[in-house]
Amino acid sequence: MILELRGVHRTHGTGETAVHALRGVDLGVAAGELVAVMGPSGSGKSTLLNLAGGLDSPSQGEVVVEGEVLGTLNRKQLARLRRRFVGYVFQDLNLLASLTAVENVALPLELDGMAVRKARKLAAAALDEVALAELAPRFPDEMSGGQQQRVAIARALVGDRRLVLADEPTGALDSQTGEAVLRLLRARVDAGAAGVLVTHEARHAAWADRVVFLRDGVVVDTTSPVGEPEQLLGVQA
Amino acid sequence: MSIRHGLLALLERGPMYGYQLRAAFEESTGATWPLNIGQVYTTLSRLERDGLVRPLPENDGGQRPYELTDLGRAEIAVWFVTPISRTDRPRDELAIKLALALTTPGVDVRAVVQTQRTATIQTLQELTRLKQRSDDPGDLSWRLILDAMVFQAEAEVRWLDHCEASLVRYRPSAPGSAAVAPEAADDRSEARK
Numbered sequence: 001m002i003l004e005l006r007g008v009h010r011t012h013g014t015g016e017t018a019v020h021a022l023r024g025v026d027l028g029v030a031a032g033e034l035v036a037v038m039g040p041s042g043s044g045k046s047t048l049l050n051l052a053g054g055l056d057s058p059s060q061g062e063v064v065v066e067g068e069v070l071g072t073l074n075r076k077q078l079a080r081l082r083r084r085f086v087g088y089v090f091q092d093l094n095l096l097a098s099l100t101a102v103e104n105v106a107l108p109l110e111l112d113g114m115a116v117r118k119a120r121k122l123a124a125a126a127l128d129e130v131a132l133a134e135l136a137p138r139f140p141d142e143m144s145g146g147q148q149q150r151v152a153i154a155r156a157l158v159g160d161r162r163l164v165l166a167d168e169p170t171g172a173l174d175s176q177t178g179e180a181v182l183r184l185l186r187a188r189v190d191a192g193a194a195g196v197l198v199t200h201e202a203r204h205a206a207w208a209d210r211v212v213f214l215r216d217g218v219v220v221d222t223t224s225p226v227g228e229p230e231q232l233l234g235v236q237a
Numbered sequence: 238m239s240i241r242h243g244l245l246a247l248l249e250r251g252p253m254y255g256y257q258l259r260a261a262f263e264e265s266t267g268a269t270w271p272l273n274i275g276q277v278y279t280t281l282s283r284l285e286r287d288g289l290v291r292p293l294p295e296n297d298g299g300q301r302p303y304e305l306t307d308l309g310r311a312e313i314a315v316w317f318v319t320p321i322s323r324t325d326r327p328r329d330e331l332a333i334k335l336a337l338a339l340t341t342p343g344v345d346v347r348a349v350v351q352t353q354r355t356a357t358i359q360t361l362q363e364l365t366r367l368k369q370r371s372d373d374p375g376d377l378s379w380r381l382i383l384d385a386m387v388f389q390a391e392a393e394v395r396w397l398d399h400c401e402a403s404l405v406r407y408r409p410s411a412p413g414s415a416a417v418a419p420e421a422a423d424d425r426s427e428a429r430k
């Protein structure tokens with residue numbers, strides 16, 4: 001397992017006003033596995049993703065990434081693990097306005113100590129994968145929402161990330177581009193990463209091996225692993 | 238959707254006779270599916286033959302109410318928890334099933350919604366697998382057919398999401414308005430005469 005959540009609770013605030021964003025979630029994601037998380041607004045999807053990426057810590061239970069219990073790491077170790085192993089696409093894109101597209105994508109690699117030249121080269125290749133090679137020198141405010149989103153995706157996939165976490169990565173994209181992004185994510189996972197995708201769109205969730213349904217901070221259902229699809233079309237064929 | 242399951246679901250609310258069943262059925266399905274009384278009686282006699290309902294003594298007005306047997310109760314419970322397969326159903330069965338689930342005592346409507354959602358997304362996953370395999374540009378027409386099925390299934394999931402969101406706010410209304418108590422159905426059939 002690359003990612004494991006064990007009995008995870010996350011409560012915001014205390015007493016009367018406490019919000020129980022997650023209430024006892026268990027989830028394991030293996031290498032080569034893409035898990036989609038669906039659920040109504042406020043059901044705890046982003047909370048789950050933030051915990052998985054070590055951006056937030058559970059009130060109870062533990063989060064394990066690559067065999068490391070996140071709660072036992074110091075800040076420096078945690079930051080290193082995040083940079084090296086975890087790629088994110090956030091719900092709000094979090095591109096740095098003062099950096100160009102290619103600089104944004106290269107940033108995590110450079111922070112991790114990679115030589116600038118090499119990092120920029122990998123970043124340019126990642127931008128090419130999302131069909132943005134020409135826009136590499138542009139700043140975020142010179143790009144459309146969908147283009148910025150693709151930059152964020154390139155940033156999450158660049159380098160050797162073993163765990164890719166994406167929160168509504170297809171929000172501002174048309175259906176073709178959205179599907180291209182899912183194919184990229186799928187390809188990365190098929191190459192050995194573990195992925196968690198939060199989405200409202202069933203069509204996108206369907207790229208996952210497993211779909212987990214959250215409601216009020218609890219997993220209420222999960223699809224079983226996908227079998228052979230041919231029988232589905234037996235009637236029409 | 239079979240009229241059979243519709244009538245069984247209605248009888249879960251309590252014994253009813255033919256005209257009451259017809260009125261309740263039309264009310265539950267928003268009159269999208271008019272039934273004639275002959276269909277109701279034929280279906281009732283088949284249900285009786287199969288041991289799913291049993292007739293009660295005639296009332297003063299000469300009408301014979303029917304009630305569910307344990308077998309009938311089991312049958313309707315199974316129907317509500319079984320997802321409908323996209324390959325073998327007329328499109329509206331799902332809508333009608335939810336409409337009935339809403340007014341049938343003891344049915345967990347959110348669970349009915351979730352069961353269907355899981356099944357439909359599973360279908361979507363299978364379709365997506367097929368799409369993933371056909372990368373050849375020459376396969377475009379095939380891919381577009383798959384896409385048509387994908388979008389249909391997606392529309393169904395969206396509608397289920399919408400249903401669930403509406404359910405969160407739903408409070409059953411007073412007897413006699415939406416939920417059809419036998420007396421209410423009685424009044425209406427009187428009025429129609």
Ligand SMILES: Nc1ncnc2c1ncn2[C@@H]1O[C@H](COP(=O)(O)OP(=O)(O)OP(=O)(O)O)[C@@H](O)[C@H]1O
Binds near residue numbers: 019041
């Ligand atoms: N910092 C916080 N303080 C208090 N409550 C919070 C905080 N962050 C999230 N919550 C609450 O926790 C619950 C889960 O939030 P979360 O962001 O995980 O939902 P979500 O499923 O991602 O929703 P959406 O689909 O709208 O993005 C919500 O009720 C939210 O209001």
Ligand SMILES: [Mg+2]
Binds near residue numbers: 046047091167
């Ligand atoms: Mg969110």
